[in-house]
Amino acid sequence: MGALGRVLAEPIVSRATIPPWPNSSMDGYALRAQDTNGEPVELAVVGRIAAGTMPSRPLGAGESMRIFTGAPLPQGADAVVPQEDVAASGDRVTIRGRIAPGAYVRPAGEDVRAGDVVVKPGGVLGAAEVGLLATLGYAQVRVYRRPRVAILSTGNELADLGTQPGPAQIPNTNTYSLMAQVIEAGGEPVNLGVAPDQLDAITERVYWGLASADALVTSAGVSVGELDLVREALEQSGAELHLWQVSMRPGKPITFGTRGDRPVFGLPGNPVSAMVTFELFVRPALRRLGGADVIDRPRLRALALEPIANPGSRRGYLRVTLTAGAHGYGARLTGDQGSAILRSMVLADGLAVVAPDTTIGAGESVDVIVLRSLEPRSR
Ligand code: AMP
Ligand code: MG
Numbered sequence: 001m002g003a004l005g006r007v008l009a010e011p012i013v014s015r016a017t018i019p020p021w022p023n024s025s026m027d028g029y030a031l032r033a034q035d036t037n038g039e040p041v042e043l044a045v046v047g048r049i050a051a052g053t054m055p056s057r058p059l060g061a062g063e064s065m066r067i068f069t070g071a072p073l074p075q076g077a078d079a080v081v082p083q084e085d086v087a088a089s090g091d092r093v094t095i096r097g098r099i100a101p102g103a104y105v106r107p108a109g110e111d112v113r114a115g116d117v118v119v120k121p122g123g124v125l126g127a128a129e130v131g132l133l134a135t136l137g138y139a140q141v142r143v144y145r146r147p148r149v150a151i152l153s154t155g156n157e158l159a160d161l162g163t164q165p166g167p168a169q170i171p172n173t174n175t176y177s178l179m180a181q182v183i184e185a186g187g188e189p190v191n192l193g194v195a196p197d198q199l200d201a202i203t204e205r206v207y208w209g210l211a212s213a214d215a216l217v218t219s220a221g222v223s224v225g226e227l228d229l230v231r232e233a234l235e236q237s238g239a240e241l242h243l244w245q246v247s248m249r250p251g252k253p254i255t256f257g258t259r260g261d262r263p264v265f266g267l268p269g270n271p272v273s274a275m276v277t278f279e280l281f282v283r284p285a286l287r288r289l290g291g292a293d294v295i296d297r298p299r300l301r302a303l304a305l306e307p308i309a310n311p312g313s314r315r316g317y318l319r320v321t322l323t324a325g326a327h328g329y330g331a332r333l334t335g336d337q338g339s340a341i342l343r344s345m346v347l348a349d350g351l352a353v354v355a356p357d358t359t360i361g362a363g364e365s366v367d368v369i370v371l372r373s374l375e376p377r378s379r
Pocket of ligand 2: 156
């Protein structure tokens with residue numbers, strides 16, 4: 001069960017043919033289709049095959065055997081007639097109609113053939129895969145290690161969970177939303193706590209994070225203020241920065257770099273900006289680090305149920321709810337889209353992607369990145 005939800009690291013090759021022999025999909029009578037001709041015919045019942053037993057002998061001309069669902073067909077038989085379609089008396093059974101070869105027979109190998117690759121590496125193991133692995137006799141499989149991701153929040157104003165915020169302080173949100181996002185992306189978070197807006201304090205924790213994890217994610221301190229020291233701290237701890245500022249809303253100040261083969265993401269501080277930039281930049285990277293072959297969230301075209309406006313020169317990622325309708329999904333804004341309004345993420349099923357200076361009119365279609373399962377839920 002430990003494999004559930006993990007990314008497979010080896011191909012699973014079937015060692016067996018499933019089902020191993022042709023078997024009945026109904027309770028009834030096994031026979032030779034050629035013995036039926038459209039007229040009522042009477043066949044001798046020469047045996048009884050329950051699931052879990054093998055036929056005692058092959059079937060000859062003019063013969064049938066009582067058979068039950070899942071039981072192997074006797075040699076010579078090529079069809080099954082359900083018991084409700086026959087008249088049985090003593091050791092004789094009367095069949096009406098012409099029976100097609102293969103009727104109610106599950107052929108050998110209809111599910112899996114020996115040598116088939118049944119699950120490929122890079123795939124996520126779900127309940128069906130777990131069942132198939134058990135069927136094939138795999139009690140253990142190799143999966144990818146979860147990437148370890150260090151999370152560092154920065155800011156003098158932050159009071160961490162369990163401490164009472166001072167007069168000018170706010171609770172630390174991002175450490176927890178980001179750790180949860182790491183877990184949801186298949187990673188293992190390492191909490192580096194909160195660093196004050198001081199270069200040496202941030203640098204020390206960044207250094208430590210990069211030594212103990214496969215990737216580092218920081219929040220806040222990447223804008224243009226004089227207390228925005230994260231970029232400098234990343235460089236001081238040996239990271240090379242590759243980009244800063246992306247024309248998007250929310251999330252513009254995002255920074256990305258590497259130290260060696262370890263990615264470093266400097267996410268903006270506003271809680272929505274941090275979560276949205278995690279979705280768009282960090283999550284795909286973690287999926288790839290964790291061996292998954294599909295790294296992106298699904299997208300769908302939805303119908304705007306109200307105007308969805310994205311004024312300004314940056315591409316918008318607007319939080320929307322999705323409701324199933326007769327013609328696909330309908331998208332509606334979650335309300336105010338301020339980047340500090342975390343409830344917009346709580347309510348959101350997806351992110352509507354809207355070009356700069358564009359309003360999607362009600363009734364027009366819009367591209368939506370799906371963030372969660374679309375099971376109906378209470379809001
Ligand atoms: P900054 O990029 O440092 O200017 O932060 C932008 C905004 O996000 C400020 O209002 C910060 O107070 C807020 N903020 C930064 N870090 C966090 C955090 N960990 N939890 C909640 N809000 C934060
Ligand atoms: Mg700050």
